[in-house]
Amino acid sequence: MKKRHVLFLSFILGVCLAFLLVTYHKENVVVVYVAHDQDYSEPILKEFEKQTGIKVKALYDTEATKTVGLVNRLLAEKNNPQADVFWNNEVMRSILLKELGILQPYCSPNAKDIPEFYKDPECYWTGFAARARVIIYNTEKIKENPPTSIFDFTDPKWKGKACIANPLLGTTSTHFAALFAALGDEKAKELLVKMKENDVKVVESNSMVRDQVVVGECWFGLTDTDDAYDAIREEKPVSFVFPDQKNEQIGDLIIPNTVMLIKNSPHPENGKKLIDFLLTPEVEEKLAKIALQMPLKNSTSVPQYVPRVSSIKRMNVSYYQIFEKMNVSNQFIQENFLS
Amino acid sequence: MESRTIKASLIILIALLLVLPLTYFFLQFIPQRIDYQVLIFLYEFVKFVYNKRILKVFAKTFFLGVSVSLFSLIVGFIPAYFLEFRSFRLKNFIRASLFIPFLIPPYLFVFSWLGFLGKRGLFSQIHFLNLSIDIYNPLALIFFLSLSFFPVSMLFISLGFRNITKKILNPIKIFNEKGFWKITLLLLKPYLLISFFVTLSLFFSEYIVPSYLRINTYQSEIFVQLATFYDVRKASFLTLPLVIFSLIVAILSFKVCKIKTEIPDKKFVPPHLIRREKVFFYSFTVIVLVLSLIIPLSVFLAESKLDVLNPLLETKGIFFTSVLFSTLISFSTTFLSNVILFYLRSSQKFVNFLLFFTLLMPTPVLGVVLTTFFSAIKLNGTVLPLIDGYVIKFLPFSLLFMMPEYGKVTKSLESSIRIFSRGSLISFFKIVLPIVKEGFFFSLITIFILCFGEASLAQLLLPPGLQTISLRMETLLHYGNYQAVASLSLSTVFIPLALYSLYALFKGVKR
Structure with a gap:
């Protein structure tokens, strides 16, 4: 192999490495793992960026891997968590993470008007848009x-x-x-x-x-x-x-989305801000319009075609049961x- | 650089990349003291893995894997033989066309067939016999995956044929047809066996396609342990038989690759196809191309509504990241495997034993192993875990591809290099790499494609804020956005193809 070939290969490798090793070390960031569908959650996270100036680094789950990717990742990263917030699209894995000591309780002021049934009594996770x-x-x-x-x-x-x-x-x-x-x-x-x-x-x-x-x-x-x-x-x-x-x-x-703060996360304050944002009526309204997700808050105004959770007869068992x-x-x- | 320094650096690199993460992870499950806990551990392991249901699933999966590998080998062998031993028009075009199906990730390949044979599909509109075709069965799995993997077998066997051309020229003249095949197959043995192992490994990496076709495989059993029970320990238990099998492959591949291969004979001019061969070869090629390429591409074209550009522009950043990342991985993995094969030849058996550990290890398990390890050393969240993951995953493949090629680097050649060359690294670049360059490029391209279509390792190891095109396509598939999926599938097929055409054009002009 000629010298110029070696140089060319080294150059390609160098460019690739330089590109991939660029990890954003911005201070004002929040890392969120999102199990909810990307096409619905991404615009909401962009809106949060716009409103607060906090850069969102999101990691999305895919249908093929279900929550195997994110939940296993959160479990494996227990010693050095990377995520500040986990936006889960259901409740069972949130309870599992709580049981395994991955979560940090956070009672968001915006969760006050969410019915008790849809949130953890100790504020480890909070439900919204079901x-x-x-x-x-x-x-x-x-x-x-x-x-x-x-x-x-x-x-x-x-x-x-x-x-x-x-x-x-x-x-x-x-x-x-x-x-x-x-x-x-x-x-x-x-x-x-x-x-x-x-x-x-x-x-x-x-x-x-x-x-x-x-x-x-x-x-x-x-x-x-x-x-x-x-x-x-x-x-x-x-x-x-x-x-x-x-x-x-x-x-x-009824399966609400759940949002939770990760224990020992790198940017907990920004994480709390994101949780507060996700629990606003505006987010529920947006999710209702684009994905027919039913609001849990009475204060959320939604189009007529979106049913209210209260209009559905739900199973008489708690999420912990x-x-x-x-x-x-x-x-x-x-x-x-x-x- | 001194040969001894390079060897030492390589051993350290292998230890850091592979041995350390795996040891750290598995030590968590193994009892730390030798007492009654060891017995409990062994009892739990045997009870869990060796129950009737799991054994049944394992046997079924193994049978399916062997069938897929055999069919891929047969389908790949026929065109490889004609491409290397006969002259005909448009040879390179046919070779390239037969390789294209490998550019379509298997889950998209099956998706296209579901689009063709399913109720909304083209076939249901045109067939008039009211045939009911059930594709949710093991036979369909063998059919789809064989068609998806055969290009690797074909090109690899082609490589083998090139390296034995010189040797079989005389026997062709001397012996009859029977004698020819006897000698050919014997000389081709390393390539055939390694091709078989590679497709078997690719089969064991696949869990999305079997679940699409509603077939419960051993891979799904492991996946369920992670996705349903979040029980990494049991997933690791189930992985153990696959690790043992990988090690058997390591030993076997070492043995078969001891057979020496030859430096290609460029003077060999293949004869033209005779009429009987023409009919057989062209009919075979047309059937294979229709099944593996025309049908999937037609479905993609129909689903994309010919709008390829917009979805590509929407995901251009992700596409660019994937291309760069796959390039980096394919170069580094292929280069590393070559350096290992050249410098650690004397201890190759031991090195293979270490590196093949992960050949059949399911990617979700490997992902969890690496996340746990990198989290412990506080390096998770960077690109390093993903680079390490892909190198670990694809290094055994690259080694398998390169091992028969290194049959050309004989002991006498090595001695000459040692005596006459200025430095060990220079002689590696100047003498060895040109000899094995065909295998090098084959490994480069194949690893690039495998890396480009990989999603489950990326899901577990990708730093937050980044995404790959394979992950994006899976997400779009979930939304039922078939138009975007089909458009992106076409892009993933045609962009590498365009690059290859440019390369071929450039090469042609130069000649």
Whole structure:
């Protein structure tokens, strides 16, 4: 190899290294790990930058890795945390982080008007802008009497027509743990066995459930409000219902976003400012408009098409009760439902 | 620079890059004192890993992996043979076209096929026989991944054919067809086996595609331990059989690569295709190209609505970061593997044993290992963990690619270098690298592509504020923004292709 080739290669390497080793060491920054969808969260973080002048360094999760990336990273970084704030899109992993000593309590003044049910009693995490689990169905395949209950997934008339996301991951795993908490272990296990017998398809993610229903590969499925709303906004032939809303039924699972401060974080003051910002009615309003996330604050004004959380009958179990059932539910699913 | 100094520096580098993080991590799980805790640990390990369900999943995954590797090898072998042993028009064009499918990350490859065969797909619109094609099964997994990985086998076997050209010329004349194949396959053995190991390793790195196709694999079992139970210990338990298998590959690859290869014979002029060969080769190539390239690209074109530029401009910063990062990793990894192979040849078995440790290690586990280690030494949050992660991940691949090439650097050549050259490093650059340059470029390109499409290690190790194009594409896929995903997929295929064409043009003009 000629000298000029070596020089050329060294030059390329040098340029690459110089570029990549540029790490921003700005003082006025806040590092946030974001499990919420990037397209919805990024504009909000940009707005925070604009209002406060604090530079936001965000790290987003992807659908494929679920929260495996961010939560495992927070756990592994326990000795030298990099994140100041974790914006989670659900509650179970927030409770897990609290139990494992990753979080620092912070009672934001902006959390006062959020109902107690949606926040940690010791201020380790605070909920805002919630999603709910919904049954999404294809309006071309099901023209009348759509399924309205989780138990409809076991109805023989829908055999092989329904799908759910992998029940070991994401909000579907929380939903099944909630069913264990609400129905009791035996009834929940029976429900899962019957779902399996009824050939309920297991697809990769909630967004895949939406896509399968949109194209009619599944007639209906279980997903989150934001995924369902994406399809409706694009005028796909789908609609959705909140499951189990009748008096004698168990109700639906409401999943708020949660925000929390990381213990021993590098910029705690900026972290608190970001938490305060995320808990303003303006952020809830924005999330309601772009992602159909339902506000938890009464003071938040939202368009008519966004339902109020109070209008949905929710499952009568606390998030801590659901958390206690996560292991037993996941174990059963892994060994009996998915095997 | 003195050879001894370089050797010592290399050993220190390997220790810092690889041995230290892995040792630090696994020591956390192993009992510190030899007492009853060791027995409890062993009991827990055996009970967890060797249960019927896990063994069943492991056996199924292993079978799928071997099938994918074998099919890739077969599909890659046929064009490689014709490309090296026969003359025909548009040879380089066909070679380049057959390599393009590897530029499409496997999850996007499957995404395109789902777009073609699925209910919203093109096929469902045009087929009139009302055929119901179920692609959610293990056969589809073998089909898709074989089509996605075969270009690596093809180019690598091509490299092997080039290195044995001189040797088989005479046997072709002397023996009949049977004798020819016997000798060829024997001489090609290192390339065939290493190609098999590489595709097997690529298969074990894949967990998104099996979950797309609703197939539970061993990789998914490990992923679930991290994503559902957040149990790093159990994920590490499950990783152990893969580590053992990686070490077996290390030993085997060392053995097969002991076979000496030759410096290519440039004088060899291949004969033209005869009619029978023409029909077979062109039909085969057309079928493979339709399945692995035309269908995915047509789906991407249709989904992108021919708007390639806007999504690319929107993500230009991310794209630029990915290109630079992949360039850095491919250069440093390939260079490092060459230096290791040249300077640590005498202790190659031991070095392989150390470096192949991570060949089949699932990337989420490797990511957690490195985050834990770099967090302990307060260097997390920089680009160093990610650079280290990619070097660790791809170094065994580069070593595998380069090992048969170093069969050309014989003992006598080494002695001559030692006697006549001015310095050890200069002789490495001036004499050795030109001999192995084809393998060097092959490794460079392949590592670049693997790095460009990688997402799960990046997710765990990327410093906050940065993003790669693979992560962005996965996010867009989740939103159902298929138009942007398809446009970016086209960009990831055509930009390297344009660069390659420029290079080819430049090379052609120079000649």
